Amino acid sequence: MDLAVTDRTRLRRKKERGHFDWATVSAILDEGFVCHLGFVDDGGPVVIPTAYGRIDRDLYVHGASANHALRTTASGMEACVTVTLADGIVLARSAFHHSMNYRSVVLFGRATKVEDVDEKRRAMLAIVDHVVPGRSTDTRGPTEEELRATLVLRLPIVEASAKVRTGGPIEEPEDLSLPIWGGEIPLTLNAGQPVADGQGDTRVPAPAYAAAYRRPVR
Amino acid sequence: MDLAVTDRTRLRRKKERGHFDWATVSAILDEGFVCHLGFVDDGGPVVIPTAYGRIDRDLYVHGASANHALRTTASGMEACVTVTLADGIVLARSAFHHSMNYRSVVLFGRATKVEDVDEKRRAMLAIVDHVVPGRSTDTRGPTEEELRATLVLRLPIVEASAKVRTGGPIEEPEDLSLPIWGGEIPLTLNAGQPVADGQGDTRVPAPAYAAAYRRPVR
Numbered sequence: 001m002d003l004a005v006t007d008r009t010r011l012r013r014k015k016e017r018g019h020f021d022w023a024t025v026s027a028i029l030d031e032g033f034v035c036h037l038g039f040v041d042d043g044g045p046v047v048i049p050t051a052y053g054r055i056d057r058d059l060y061v062h063g064a065s066a067n068h069a070l071r072t073t074a075s076g077m078e079a080c081v082t083v084t085l086a087d088g089i090v091l092a093r094s095a096f097h098h099s100m101n102y103r104s105v106v107l108f109g110r111a112t113k114v115e116d117v118d119e120k121r122r123a124m125l126a127i128v129d130h131v132v133p134g135r136s137t138d139t140r141g142p143t144e145e146e147l148r149a150t151l152v153l154r155l156p157i158v159e160a161s162a163k164v165r166t167g168g169p170i171e172e173p174e175d176l177s178l179p180i181w182g183g184e185i186p187l188t189l190n191a192g193q194p195v196a197d198g199q200g201d202t203r204v205p206a207p208a209y210a211a212a213y214r215r216p217v218r
Numbered sequence: 219m220d221l222a223v224t225d226r227t228r229l230r231r232k233k234e235r236g237h238f239d240w241a242t243v244s245a246i247l248d249e250g251f252v253c254h255l256g257f258v259d260d261g262g263p264v265v266i267p268t269a270y271g272r273i274d275r276d277l278y279v280h281g282a283s284a285n286h287a288l289r290t291t292a293s294g295m296e297a298c299v300t301v302t303l304a305d306g307i308v309l310a311r312s313a314f315h316h317s318m319n320y321r322s323v324v325l326f327g328r329a330t331k332v333e334d335v336d337e338k339r340r341a342m343l344a345i346v347d348h349v350v351p352g353r354s355t356d357t358r359g360p361t362e363e364e365l366r367a368t369l370v371l372r373l374p375i376v377e378a379s380a381k382v383r384t385g386g387p388i389e390e391p392e393d394l395s396l397p398i399w400g401g402e403i404p405l406t407l408n409a410g411q412p413v414a415d416g417q418g419d420t421r422v423p424a425p426a427y428a429a430a431y432r433r434p435v436r
Contacts, residue, residue: 036267036302040263094360106264132403138398139313168413183415185428197387
């Protein structure tokens with residue numbers, strides 16, 4: 001089931017860049033792992049970066065129970081979660097036509113504080129596994145106390161849209177005679193070799209998901 | 219001159235991660251090139267990714283004159299601009315203590331629509347040079363028509379704060395006896411070899427700032 005277009009998610013301009021199919025939206029959400037959570041606090045906008053996870057059609061974010069941003073977002077007001085993947089820088093012959101290649105998802109909705117302890121535990125592990133696929137089964141799971149100390153929010157992935165730009169620069173025909181290079185600088189996220197913290201049993205080798213870390217790409 | 223702490227930029231928790239000195243804030247703004255612009259539209263939050271530039275203590279964003287997000291932001295309401303650099307993923311022995319190393323800046327203020335044509339031109343070129351240092355002098359500058367077609371917003375970098383996390387996981391002492399690897403996966407932005415668009419004079423070589431693209435790091 002794909003996503004319904006609403007007044008908030010409809011693209012007003014460059015409609016060809018808009019995508020409302022679940023495959024496109026979920027692939028961007030799965031490749032990213034930092035979202036920018038927007039909420040309204042005291043009448044003004046606040047945008048904070050945070051990790052997130054996904055279980056089916058729900059997006060989860062979490063933080064300390066005392067976290068002001070999450071507490072405000074949990075109060076039943078509208079939230080906006082945006083995930084952006086920067087794929088490349090587009091160099092045109094003119095300053096005006098410079099651009100970026102990117103994939104982004106903008107998700108609107110009301111976040112709910114997760115009260116159920118089992119869902120809370122599943123969400124915490126889903127966030128760990130979203131950021132480092134395969135990690136959660138290697139870790140010591142959350143205690144009752146840690147679950148109490150954590151605020152988890154659920155946001156249904158219903159009112160969402162993706163925006164995608166690919167390709168080279170759009171040029172004015174007359175600019176093509178200028179002796180200026182045009183094209184794209186591709187960008188990727190690079191994971192370096194894992195650095196052990198030197199605590200505990202230092203003979204434990206870095207697991208494969210850390211030594212060969214990469215984001216899921218569909 | 220460093221930045222005054224306000225109710226909005228004061229850190230409520232983990233205060234040791236907060237930075238209000240100009241050197242830290244400006245270094246993060248200069249290394250990043252995609253910001254997440256938050257504004258309130260019809261009572262709810264909206265967060266969109268966009269490129270930006272900086273001239274002294276002003277941050278500039280731009281878009282088409284018809285851009286709804288920028289027009290809304292230009293209407294004199296509060297805006298929030300957040301820039302996030304993801305530096306690493308922190309793997310703890312427990313799911314609970316997983317974390318991210320990052321540097322972020324959150325900037326609050328009212329954006330002003332730039333009406334002065336010279337400032338508009340300078341801002342457009344500053345954004346080009348912010349994303350690709352050194353590029354603007356190689357490009358065909360904006361025409362009067364292109365300047366009219368572009369909406370440029372200025373946001374003073376006054377009410378801003380940086381947040382920085384570095385280092386390995388914080389562990390519960392009893393978790394250190396577990397046979398679980400702990401440490402950091404470092405993340406960097408990687409620029410690949412530039413891809414020419416195949417238009418115009420294809421003998422023009424990729425300039426050095428594209429062939430050896432990297433973000434300014436202080």
